Amino acid sequence: MFAAFLQYLFSGLTSGAIYALAGLGFAIIYNASHVINFAQGEFIMIGGMATATMVAAGTPVPVAIALAMAASMLVGVALEKFAIEPARNADVVTIIIITIGASIFLRGGAQLLWDKEFHALPAFSGETPIGILGATLMPQSLWVFGVAGLAIVVLWWFFNRTLFGKAMLATSHNRLAAQLVGIGVKKVLLASFALSALLGAVGGIVVTPITFTNYEAGIMLGLKGFSAAVLGGLGNGTGAIVGGLIVGIAEALASGYLSSAYKDAIAFLIILFVLFFMPSGLFGKRGTDRV
Amino acid sequence: MGMLLEISGLTSHYGRIQALKGIDVQVAEGELVALVGANGAGKTTLLRCISGVQPVSGGSVKFAGQDITRMSPERRVGLGIGQSPEGRQVFGPMSVEDNLRLGAYRRQGPDVRADMDRMYEMFPILHKKRDLPAGTLSGGQQQMLAIARALMGNPRVLLLDEPSMGLAPLLVAEIFRIIQALKDGGTTIFLVEQNAYAALAIADRGYVLETGSVVLSDVGAKLLADDKVKEAYLGL
Numbered sequence: 355m356f357a358a359f360l361q362y363l364f365s366g367l368t369s370g371a372i373y374a375l376a377g378l379g380f381a382i383i384y385n386a387s388h389v390i391n392f393a394q395g396e397f398i399m400i401g402g403m404a405t406a407t408m409v410a411a412g413t414p415v416p417v418a419i420a421l422a423m424a425a426s427m428l429v430g431v432a433l434e435k436f437a438i439e440p441a442r443n444a445d446v447v448t449i450i451i452i453t454i455g456a457s458i459f460l461r462g463g464a465q466l467l468w469d470k471e472f473h474a475l476p477a478f479s480g481e482t483p484i485g486i487l488g489a490t491l492m493p494q495s496l497w498v499f500g501v502a503g504l505a506i507v508v509l510w511w512f513f514n515r516t517l518f519g520k521a522m523l524a525t526s527h528n529r530l531a532a533q534l535v536g537i538g539v540k541k542v543l544l545a546s547f548a549l550s551a552l553l554g555a556v557g558g559i560v561v562t563p564i565t566f567t568n569y570e571a572g573i574m575l576g577l578k579g580f581s582a583a584v585l586g587g588l589g590n591g592t593g594a595i596v597g598g599l600i601v602g603i604a605e606a607l608a609s610g611y612l613s614s615a616y617k618d619a620i621a622f623l624i625i626l627f628v629l630f631f632m633p634s635g636l637f638g639k640r641g642t643d644r645v
Numbered sequence: 646m647g648m649l650l651e652i653s654g655l656t657s658h659y660g661r662i663q664a665l666k667g668i669d670v671q672v673a674e675g676e677l678v679a680l681v682g683a684n685g686a687g688k689t690t691l692l693r694c695i696s697g698v699q700p701v702s703g704g705s706v707k708f709a710g711q712d713i714t715r716m717s718p719e720r721r722v723g724l725g726i727g728q729s730p731e732g733r734q735v736f737g738p739m740s741v742e743d744n745l746r747l748g749a750y751r752r753q754g755p756d757v758r759a760d761m762d763r764m765y766e767m768f769p770i771l772h773k774k775r776d777l778p779a780g781t782l783s784g785g786q787q788q789m790l791a792i793a794r795a796l797m798g799n800p801r802v803l804l805l806d807e808p809s810m811g812l813a814p815l816l817v818a819e820i821f822r823i824i825q826a827l828k829d830g831g832t833t834i835f836l837v838e839q840n841a842y843a844a845l846a847i848a849d850r851g852y853v854l855e856t857g858s859v860v861l862s863d864v865g866a867k868l869l870a871d872d873k874v875k876e877a878y879l880g881l
Contacts, residue, residue, distance in 0.1 A: 517750065524736045524747050531734040533698050535798060536722030536751040 357488030362610040363603060364486075368495045368564065369578075370602020371502035372398070375557035376579020377586060377594030378509065379550035384589045385526035386546035389449045393433060393457040395576020396464075397554025400426045402567035403464055405559045406473035415478070423555045429460070430551025434544050457572070464569040477563040494563045501560045505553060506595060513591070522546065526589070574618060578605075581621040584628050587635030596636060600624075647710070649674045649833055650695070650802055654704035657687075657694050664690040666857040667704065672802060672835050677828040679865060681841035681878055682854035688837040689731050691854070692804050695835075696728045697721050709801070723751045727800025729791040731807045731837075737780030741771050744779045744790055748797030757797070764793040767823075785816035792823065802833045809840050821847060841878040845869045853878070 376394055383391045404422035409415055437456050441449055478497050483490035512519040525532040525542045533539055558567065558575075565571075582601045586593020601621050609617035628635060650672040657665040664687045672678045682688055693699035695706055697718035705714045713721055727748075736744050745764060749757045765772035768789045774782060779790055788808055795803055805824065809817040821843050828834055828847070838844035845851045848865035853874060861868060868874050 517746070520739070520743055520747060521750055524739060524743075527736045527738055528734050530698060530730060531736060532747075533718040534696055534722070534728045534730055534734075535748050535794065536719045537747070538717070538719045 358610065360487055360489035362606045364489060364491050364495060366603035366606030367599065368498050368561070368602070369606065370582075370599035371498050372557045372561045372575065372598070373578045373582040373601050374595045374598025375502055375505060375553050376575055377582035377598045378506070378591060379553045380580055380583040381586075381589050381591055381594045382522075382546050382550045382553070384583070386522065386543050387438070387449070388446050389438070389453065390580070390588075391547075391550065392450065392453045392576065392580075393460060394550060394554055394579055395572030395574070396457050396460040397426050397430060397551040397572070398558035398561075398575045398579075399464060399567060399569065399572030400429055400460070400551075401555025401558030402475070402562035402571065403468055403473060403558075403569065404555075406475045406562055406567060407468055409475055410473065415476075419559055422559060423552055426551045426555030426558075427548045430547040430549075431544060433551075434547035438543070438547070439540070457576070461569055461572065468569060470569060472566045472568045473562070474566050475559075475562040478560075492564065494560070498560045498564070501556060505556055509553075509591070518545070578602075578621045581625045581628075585624055585635055587638035590635070590637040593635055593637035647674070648672065648707075649676075649709055650835065651707040652691075652695070652704070653707075655691070655694060655701060655706065656703040657690055657699055658702050659690075664857055665694065668854075668857075668859055670852055670859065670862075672833060674801075675831055675833055676849045677824070677834045677836065677847060679841075679844040679848035679851040680835065680837045680854055681839070681844055681851060681868075681874075683878070684839065685856075686854040687857045688854055689806055692728060692730075692806050692835075692837055695721075695804060696726060719751070722798055722800075725799070725801030726804065727795035727798040727802070728804040729788075729795040729806065729808060731810065733784075733787045733791040735779040735782070735787050735790050735794070738778050740776050741779050741782070741790060742775040744794050745771070745797050748794035749799070751798060756799075760797055760799065764796065767826075768793055785812050785819065788812065788816075788820060789823070796827075796832075800832075802835060803827065805834060805836045807837060807839060809838065809843065817843065841874070842869070845874075 376398060379394045380390060383389060401422050404425050405418045408418035408421060433456055437452050438449060441452055477494040479493050483492055513523055521537045522542050522545065525537055525539055529539060578601055582597035583594045585600060586597030601624055605617050605620040608620045648671045652668055652670040655665055655668040656663065668691060680688055690699055694701050697716060701714055705712055708724055708726060745761050749760065770786055771790055771793060779787065782790060792808065808820050812820065824834065824836065825847050836844055845865045845868050851863065851865045851868045852859050853861040861874065
């Protein structure tokens with residue numbers, strides 16, 4: 355009984371960590387531009403697909419990972435430069451629609467560049483399950499936890515300890531004031547896309563040995579990352595992480611105790627619940643401003 | 646005398662509405678120049694054009710002899726144009742110290758630390774509250790922070806947009822005392838105010854703006870004595 359629960363919990367935490375990274379990607383771009391980037395899932399797909407195909411072609415794993423991360427960042431930068439920036443005077447809603455178009459375009463491109471098949475990646479440190487209190491944990495899950503945790507720590511350091519990170523935060527708090535102190539808001543927007551793409555790619559790479567990947571894998575991962583971001587409160591980093599873990603655990607428990615047919619429905623139920631009952635999410639804006 | 650800031654024939658639009666109808670304004674090095682006028686006259690629009698955050702539709706802005714009409718806002722800050730914007734616009738959730746550090750975003754090196762200490766000396770309350778989120782400060786303290794943040798950029802001209810807006814009378818006096826002190830220290834200041842009396846009283850020269858045009862300009866004391874100004878802006 356408890357072993358089964360623990361098993362579901364491990365599986366939920368693993369996917370939850372990936373949703374958390376995707377949710378952070380949504381949050382970073384949302385903060386820089388108030389745009390919800392629906393191509394976030396495609397960054398995850400590109401990270402996984404690029405690594406898997408390069409490794410299959412004989413590239414050493416670390417090299418393939420580095421190249422895939424770089425490729426994903428390049429795609430993120432190109433997306434901002436060629437699709438978002440030309441429309442910078444358009445409504446936020448228009449730009450969101452552009453990101454949906456971009457996600458379809460990227461899926462099509464992936465299908466042409468690679469194929470429609472599922473691709474696997476060998477686990478980073480073997481496939482021998484670790485037994486914990488009657489449940490089993492795959493070593494790759496530990497990689498997922500570790501890498502996601504490290505990514506979160508590095509992000510925290512970047513936004514709280516570096517001048518450029520603080521400048522990005524400042525731009526999200528007050529764009530006009532950011533311009534008036536000399537922060538180049540275009541550069542901030544570009545950096546936010548590069549950073550989100552990198553986060554997505556990292557998540558896609560570490561999770562591929564567990565879930566496999568194909569050109570469409572980004573749709574569901576992106577939407578679940580989005581529901582994580584919404585649940586946590588759009589634009590809130592801590593919220594995205596907590597939201598990701600909740601979505602991951604909730605869907606693992608639902609597929610374990612109810613039916614695996616409901617697995618994908620959970621994320622959408624959560625979105626609906628949040629929109630109906632607490633539109634600003636768990637960690638939504640609490641005003642500390644005095645006027 | 647060489648002008649530090651030279652605005653000629655400047656026009657700007659919000660959609661079809663023309664907010665500035667050909668403005669000519671000059672500010673010389675070391676001067677304190679006041680721009681007064683009613684709400685909606687275009688004062689804030691003019692300052693935003695000077696900082697490059699509001700599109701210009703005609704005319705030119707020259708700074709230290711260089712045409713900067715089309716220059717990006719961040720490069721203007723680098724050249725030495727600092728602004729404390731209307732409504733203060735501090736980075737609310739970030740600490741007071743981070744706000745100051747970001748004011749010096751375009752600068753590096755040990756000078757930044759020294760300047761921050763200078764700001765804390767000038768505004769002791771900011772030092773006391775340096776680790777608190779800027780949004781928790783009172784209105785007057787936020788105004789001091791906005792001015793200090795602009796000064797952290799080491800500007801050659803300081804643009805102040807309505808620094809006394811929404812403050813209690815005692816604080817208004819305090820803010821004008823600070824502006825006077827900055828002027829005495831040699832800072833070039835272009836001050837935009839609805840509080841025409843206080844602004845003109847400390848200004849070397851003043852301009853009166855009405856619905857997008859400069860209708861009067863003279864030395865501060867003469868404008869204060871002008872019957873039209875008295876009637877329209879000073880309520881005398």
